[in-house]
Amino acid sequence: MDSEGIPAPVMIALEARAAGNSWKQSAxxxxxxxTSLxxxxKHAIVRDTLNEMVRDKLAGATATLVDATPLLAKELISLAMDSRNKPYSRVNAMxxxxxxxxxxxxxxxxxxxMAELKQQLERLEAGAPIDV
Incomplete structure (x- = not known):
């Protein structure tokens, strides 16, 4: 069991589910x-644990995508600029x-x-006059 009282096999199933497997595959x-799974x-702690695992997976995937963004941008620009490519491909890339x-x-x-509005709201809450 983990610190929350979830048995190790159930944690393994949750990790498999968070990785994209079906409930049957995860079991x-x-x-x-x-049926046991x-x-x-039904337990809130199990649902919360699964949601946290999914958020962690999404955060990791997002970080990977962000890290690749400069290379993808360069590739997209080179596709758009390469006259050897078909015009429709270049137009789409552009x-x-x-x-x-x-x-x-x-x-x-x-x-x-939004930052401006937040500052105005803070000034309003503080009782300061607001520039309109």
Whole structure:
């Protein structure tokens, strides 16, 4: 059992499930009956543990994608700029480059606006006058 009282085979099944296996596959990997695993899934601590495992997997996948972003951007630009590629491929790559830049600029602008609103809200809560 782990520190939360979840038996090791159930933890193995949860890890398998968080890795993308079905509940049946996860039970087989852990060597537990799928009916037993269904009973364990009713416990809040088991659901919370599984949710945490899934969040950890997603965070790891996101970090991997972020790390690859500069290389992907260079590859996308080279596809768009290479005249040996078919025109439709180049146009699609160019459109994606512009879309990505536009999305980034919009996100940046929204973050700045949110920061401004947060400052105004803090001043309002403190009783200070607000510039309109």
């Amino acid at each position: 087989e990997i852990a060597g537990v009956a799928v 269904r009973e364990w899934r 459109a994606l480059v512009f879309q990505t830049v536009a999305t980034h600029l919009i996100d940046q602008s929204q973050q700045e606006q």
